[in-house]
Amino acid sequence: MGRITLEKVSKRFGDVEVIPPLDLEIDEGEFVVFVGPSGCGKSTLLRLIAGLEDVTSGKVVIDGEDATRVPPAKRGLAMVFQSYALYPHMTVRKNIAFPMRMAKIPEDEQKRRIEQAAAALNLTDYLDRRPGQLSGGQRQRVAIGRAIVREPAAFLFDEPLSNLDAALRVGMRLEISELHKRLETTMIYVTHDQVEAMTMADKIVVLRAGHIEQVGSPLELYHNPQNVFVAGFIGSPKMNLIEGEEAAKHNAHTIGIRPEHIDVSRDGGGVWSGRVGVAEHLGSDTFFHIHETGLAETITVRAPGEVQFKHGDQIGLTPRADLVHKFDAEGLRIV
Amino acid sequence: MATQHSRSAARLMMAPAVFLLLVWMLVPLSMTLWFSFRRFLPLRGGDQGFVGFENYTRFVSSSSFWPAVQTTLIIVVGILIITVCFGILLSLLLDQPMWGQGIVRILVIAPFFVMPTVSALVWKNMFMDPVNGLLAHLWRFFGADPVVWLSDVPIFSIVMIVSWQWLPFATLILLTAIQSLDSEQLEAAEMDGAPVLKRFWFIILPHLSRAITIVILIQTIFLLSIFAEIFVTTGGAFGTRTLTYLIFQRVLESQNVGLGSAGGVYAIILANIVALFLMRIVGKNLDA
Amino acid sequence: MARAVTSQRKAINTVVAWAIGLLIFFPILWTILTSFKTEAQAIASPPIFLNFDWTLENYAVVQERSNYMRFLWNSVIIAGGSTLLGVLIAVPAAWSMAFVPSKRTKDILLWMLSTKMLPAVGVLYPIYLLFIQLGLLDSRAGLVIVIMLINLPIIVWMLYTYFREIPGEILEAARMDGATLREEIIYVLTPMAIPGIASTILLNFILAWNEAFWTLNLTAVNAAPLTAFIASYSSPEGLFFAKLSAASTMAIAPILILGWFSQKQLVRGLTFGAVK
Numbered sequence A: 001m002g003r004i005t006l007e008k009v010s011k012r013f014g015d016v017e018v019i020p021p022l023d024l025e026i027d028e029g030e031f032v033v034f035v036g037p038s039g040c041g042k043s044t045l046l047r048l049i050a051g052l053e054d055v056t057s058g059k060v061v062i063d064g065e066d067a068t069r070v071p072p073a074k075r076g077l078a079m080v081f082q083s084y085a086l087y088p089h090m091t092v093r094k095n096i097a098f099p100m101r102m103a104k105i106p107e108d109e110q111k112r113r114i115e116q117a118a119a120a121l122n123l124t125d126y127l128d129r130r131p132g133q134l135s136g137g138q139r140q141r142v143a144i145g146r147a148i149v150r151e152p153a154a155f156l157f158d159e160p161l162s163n164l165d166a167a168l169r170v171g172m173r174l175e176i177s178e179l180h181k182r183l184e185t186t187m188i189y190v191t192h193d194q195v196e197a198m199t200m201a202d203k204i205v206v207l208r209a210g211h212i213e214q215v216g217s218p219l220e221l222y223h224n225p226q227n228v229f230v231a232g233f234i235g236s237p238k239m240n241l242i243e244g245e246e247a248a249k250h251n252a253h254t255i256g257i258r259p260e261h262i263d264v265s266r267d268g269g270g271v272w273s274g275r276v277g278v279a280e281h282l283g284s285d286t287f288f289h290i291h292e293t294g295l296a297e298t299i300t301v302r303a304p305g306e307v308q309f310k311h312g313d314q315i316g317l318t319p320r321a322d323l324v325h326k327f328d329a330e331g332l333r334i335v
Numbered sequence B: 001m002a003t004q005h006s007r008s009a010a011r012l013m014m015a016p017a018v019f020l021l022l023v024w025m026l027v028p029l030s031m032t033l034w035f036s037f038r039r040f041l042p043l044r045g046g047d048q049g050f051v052g053f054e055n056y057t058r059f060v061s062s063s064s065f066w067p068a069v070q071t072t073l074i075i076v077v078g079i080l081i082i083t084v085c086f087g088i089l090l091s092l093l094l095d096q097p098m099w100g101q102g103i104v105r106i107l108v109i110a111p112f113f114v115m116p117t118v119s120a121l122v123w124k125n126m127f128m129d130p131v132n133g134l135l136a137h138l139w140r141f142f143g144a145d146p147v148v149w150l151s152d153v154p155i156f157s158i159v160m161i162v163s164w165q166w167l168p169f170a171t172l173i174l175l176t177a178i179q180s181l182d183s184e185q186l187e188a189a190e191m192d193g194a195p196v197l198k199r200f201w202f203i204i205l206p207h208l209s210r211a212i213t214i215v216i217l218i219q220t221i222f223l224l225s226i227f228a229e230i231f232v233t234t235g236g237a238f239g240t241r242t243l244t245y246l247i248f249q250r251v252l253e254s255q256n257v258g259l260g261s262a263g264g265v266y267a268i269i270l271a272n273i274v275a276l277f278l279m280r281i282v283g284k285n286l287d288a
Numbered sequence C: 001m002a003r004a005v006t007s008q009r010k011a012i013n014t015v016v017a018w019a020i021g022l023l024i025f026f027p028i029l030w031t032i033l034t035s036f037k038t039e040a041q042a043i044a045s046p047p048i049f050l051n052f053d054w055t056l057e058n059y060a061v062v063q064e065r066s067n068y069m070r071f072l073w074n075s076v077i078i079a080g081g082s083t084l085l086g087v088l089i090a091v092p093a094a095w096s097m098a099f100v101p102s103k104r105t106k107d108i109l110l111w112m113l114s115t116k117m118l119p120a121v122g123v124l125y126p127i128y129l130l131f132i133q134l135g136l137l138d139s140r141a142g143l144v145i146v147i148m149l150i151n152l153p154i155i156v157w158m159l160y161t162y163f164r165e166i167p168g169e170i171l172e173a174a175r176m177d178g179a180t181l182r183e184e185i186i187y188v189l190t191p192m193a194i195p196g197i198a199s200t201i202l203l204n205f206i207l208a209w210n211e212a213f214w215t216l217n218l219t220a221v222n223a224a225p226l227t228a229f230i231a232s233y234s235s236p237e238g239l240f241f242a243k244l245s246a247a248s249t250m251a252i253a254p255i256l257i258l259g260w261f262s263q264k265q266l267v268r269g270l271t272f273g274a275v276k
Helices: A042-050 A092-102 A107-120 A136-148 A166-183 A194-200 A218-223 A228-233 A245-249 B004-036 B054-061 B065-095 B101-113 B116-127 B134-141 B154-179 B183-191 B196-224 B228-233 B243-253 B257-287 C007-034 C057-066 C068-099 C105-116 C120-134 C140-164 C168-176 C181-210 C226-231 C238-261 C263-270
Strands: A004-013 A016-026 A031-035 A057-062 A077-080 A154-158 A186-191 A203-208 A211-216 A240-243 A254-257 A262-266 A272-281 A285-291 A299-304 A314-319 A325-327 B038-041 B046-050
Touching (some): A004 A042, A016 A042, A016 A211, A031 A042, A031 A194, A042 A077, A042 A154, A077 C168, A136 A166, A166 A194, A186 A194, A203 A218, A211 A218, A211 A228, A228 A325, A240 A299, A245 A254, A285 A314, B004 B038, B038 B257, B054 B065, B054 B257, B065 B196, B065 B243, B065 C007, B116 B134, B116 B228, B116 C226, B154 B196, B154 B228, B154 C007, B183 B196, B243 B257, B243 C120, B257 C105, C057 C238, C068 C181, C068 C226, C105 C140, C120 C140, C168 C181, C181 C238
Parallel strands (some): A031 A203, A077 A154
Antiparallel strands (some): A004 A016, A203 A211, A240 A254, A254 A325, A262 A314, A272 A285, A272 A314, B038 B046
């Protein structure tokens, strides 16, 4: 249950090809995250899987059966929307019961599942309230509850956390991850936030302009980005990308070095040198934005702990040679 | 953004409304066009065949055509000026803090809900009657001779009556527009040292311009076809025959359908010119 | 605006606004008052405002003489029937346009609007003729149809603007939850749109109630609603002031009450959503 295959799936809106033909394999029980900048087609891809949009060509196969022409209601998938999409005129209980009511599941079974879901999601006290009386996080949980009770083949999440404030987002991220561990159901999760992708996914699918740029586990993407786009997109703060003379020294068009892979030293002691601009002290780490390096406009460096450089200090930078990523003129990784 | 399935369902569900309106528009319209090219007197010989553009030229060259156009214009423009100007003043006033705002709003809006025949009759008899009308009493109280409203100043009287009915509409829409004005804009202007009149002229009025345009266009469309008010008060006498009323008389009173239909086509063209401007504004709003 | 307004200023506003409000409302007030006077008091000189002998006699006479109830019933049937029929036809259409918009949706909406702008007088004779042919002249069914058709564009538009405010994701959620199109409209869309549907019904009921072109021209005796009832009181004699007032009060009272509930929706409905 929960194996989804996309075969040469493409989507056009009029003359615009939003998704050129692509193939993708999602295994049973996997937590797959579609990540990419806004407008990359990740939500459209999710909606194609859901059946809320027709594919222009290609096949959507769910558990071995061609579901391309199957309406969304019959695909056995559940979706959690960005706006939660709760029914405002129904109580929490009725919201959660709605999919079971549509499936004509017997009342006592409905009741059992609602209570189970409510207990799991801390909603028991709120069952008789309406969505309007709930906080953002509670609404999110109701939306998840409504998805769980269907016992779907797979869960689809469309940027579910983007309407929550930062603190709540971290908590919900954990809850969704735990839910996945417990249910072991396939989940497909769309986000533009690479931190969410890195922390939650078994498998990340990086998308840009409808193309799959790379598919892999979070650490694969971190350590071996296949191209400049993935290199720049995955990781925070962003990887430093350097072109020109310095890159040529490595026989590459572009080289990339992550902020955490550069060591800092007092002036004179590094391979490169530059002047400290803004320093962000986080306690655990310190981020420096270094100017006047002759490499790129700004080089970001992440130094562990508290490092006492001031604005305007001249410092030395040393990249760790084995962790320099090399890319050719097309932006592809040089092995 | 939808699937094939929902798109075909949508087309199916739209069909009845579209079909009905299409029939409603095309059938009578083509009949009017057809009649307008024929000599058709149902009580005096019936349909006497095709006459080309004769009805069109006769309608325009008849002695009552230009007076009717003039009357229509005076009535429509007069009502527009009165309702828009007083509407702006009234909406500015109603936007101010006061006690019992809700009740005042209700009082001001009420005339819009009065049936046109009722308002025409009430004004005609109880207010404008030269002997027993309230206005006659008022005139006498100040020692003046009562005015015979509907025969001495018939157009002015009709403009008054209809303005009374439409002032609430203008006020309500302008009030809604004023209330949507961001108060920070006004406060910023006040901080910049703009006095009250300048704030009205440079901020409030431009903000209202769209609403004013809409009021003018919608009222024009409704006012061009004023009927009941004239039917009940003067019956088209004393120079109050508007284009609409003239056509009505040609068709139903003198039963000259061909001539009336030609007039109808003119009226349709006239209304469409106004409608075109309105639709452009409404259409723009749809994109937003 | 969180600004303290001096109570003096507020008092002036209040007095001016109330004065103007009462002035505008006065014709209606005067009509209602006159309806309770005797005919002699109604034309007394100088006019009497409140200290007259209140009587219900006029109402009784009006009902007796002209069978007010029949006209009222016709008005209710025509306004109610045309509105309900219109809503039934318009809900699916508005659903389609709001949630499955295509490139032509905008054109269709504007075209519908344009039919509303056809001057009635331009098609008076064809309709008159068709009504005679179809035996619909002076029938309630005929008026229900005509008035439904002239208000249908407004009904579609109003519903459309209300539906557009309902997020499409909620309907998609229903679809994901296994609801069919019918279930989606019945269980999700309609309950959410009830306030909008109610205001649409209200405003269109008022417009239909007050419609005074077709109701005057296509009725004689049987189907005549209150607009025609009042027009029949078109008498130049002052002797009938009190009865005229009673008849007028009866014709406008139901709608005044409904109208006060619908003031907000009025703006939206009559400007086709262009002013909110």
